[in-house]
Amino acid sequence: MDRLDAMRLFTRIVERRSFTLAANDTGVPRSTVTQVIRKLEERLNVQLLQRTTRTVKPTLDGEAYYRRCISILNDVEDAEGAFSGAEPKGMLRVEVQGTLARHFLLSGLADFLNRYPHIELSMSESDRWIDLVQEGMDCALRYGKLPDSDLIARQVAMLELVTCATPAYIQHFGTPTDLESLVGHRIVGLRSITTGNVTPLKFNSGSVLKSMTLPAILCVTSPESYIDSVRLGLGIAQMPKFHVENDLKNGTLMTILEHLPPPSIPVSLVYPRNRQLSPRVRVFLDWATQEFAKKNSSSQD
Numbered sequence: 001m002d003r004l005d006a007m008r009l010f011t012r013i014v015e016r017r018s019f020t021l022a023a024n025d026t027g028v029p030r031s032t033v034t035q036v037i038r039k040l041e042e043r044l045n046v047q048l049l050q051r052t053t054r055t056v057k058p059t060l061d062g063e064a065y066y067r068r069c070i071s072i073l074n075d076v077e078d079a080e081g082a083f084s085g086a087e088p089k090g091m092l093r094v095e096v097q098g099t100l101a102r103h104f105l106l107s108g109l110a111d112f113l114n115r116y117p118h119i120e121l122s123m124s125e126s127d128r129w130i131d132l133v134q135e136g137m138d139c140a141l142r143y144g145k146l147p148d149s150d151l152i153a154r155q156v157a158m159l160e161l162v163t164c165a166t167p168a169y170i171q172h173f174g175t176p177t178d179l180e181s182l183v184g185h186r187i188v189g190l191r192s193i194t195t196g197n198v199t200p201l202k203f204n205s206g207s208v209l210k211s212m213t214l215p216a217i218l219c220v221t222s223p224e225s226y227i228d229s230v231r232l233g234l235g236i237a238q239m240p241k242f243h244v245e246n247d248l249k250n251g252t253l254m255t256i257l258e259h260l261p262p263p264s265i266p267v268s269l270v271y272p273r274n275r276q277l278s279p280r281v282r283v284f285l286d287w288a289t290q291e292f293a294k295k296n297s298s299s300q301d
Helices: 003-016 019-026 030-044 060-081 098-115 167-173 223-231 241-250 279-300
Strands: 049-051 056-058 090-096 119-125 139-143 151-159 161-165 187-190 201-205 208-212 216-220 237-240 265-272
Touching: 003 019, 003 030, 003 056, 003 060, 019 030, 056 060, 090 098, 090 279, 098 119, 098 139, 098 223, 098 241, 098 279, 119 279, 139 279, 151 279, 161 241, 187 223, 187 237, 216 223, 223 237, 223 241, 237 241, 265 279
Parallel strands: 090 119, 090 139, 187 216
Antiparallel strands: 049 056, 139 265, 151 265, 161 237, 201 208
């Protein structure tokens, strides 16, 4: 294994905090990983990693060497990607919010992989806010307002939201005409996996954003369960319009308070700041941005 490959392996171990996970990520046998790091430490004459039974973490020298490795590997990636003939290749690990990926990305993936046949794509689904570097991810698709972090974000869409319920629910509870008339109504609660809080209803009233919390006889964390519960007439909900376009067309759901629309929700692709944007990540971001623009535009026509 040459020095650049050894550096790549070392940085993966630091980020994953595990010899075994780094071996799985890189396709290198576990025994080879141990041997490479031992030889690297012997050549540098320093201890780079502290090993325990549960985790691996860098020493102070290891942290310094990691930063130098990242800088060197970034320069190599940038130099190779600067040539027009350099084709993106390698494993691309992406974390996505499943519902968004299925609606906006999956249908075009065959074309993307045909265009870049040397990219291997690993796509995992989660609504959690994960540490991309420690989890070994190259980028992630995020829904909603982003918390402060060291990640770089590229906004790919603004999703229109609607307030809706079933005709049967409206017949039973009445049609609200303003925020005051929502008293006595109930919602299907969407609980955040990250915070544990139930998302309140939000309405744009002129230039003022107003929030309203209503009782919920059911709270869920899954977008699919959220939609299905609203379809069962269990309460009012606010959700991206693309989720329920067919329901609105066939009348199984109806919009309410259209003059007080919920604020649109941003969708972003994020990636670690301390990792140079590799050619394979760059082409994925460009492609995903185009897919969102294309499908979001068609859904608003």
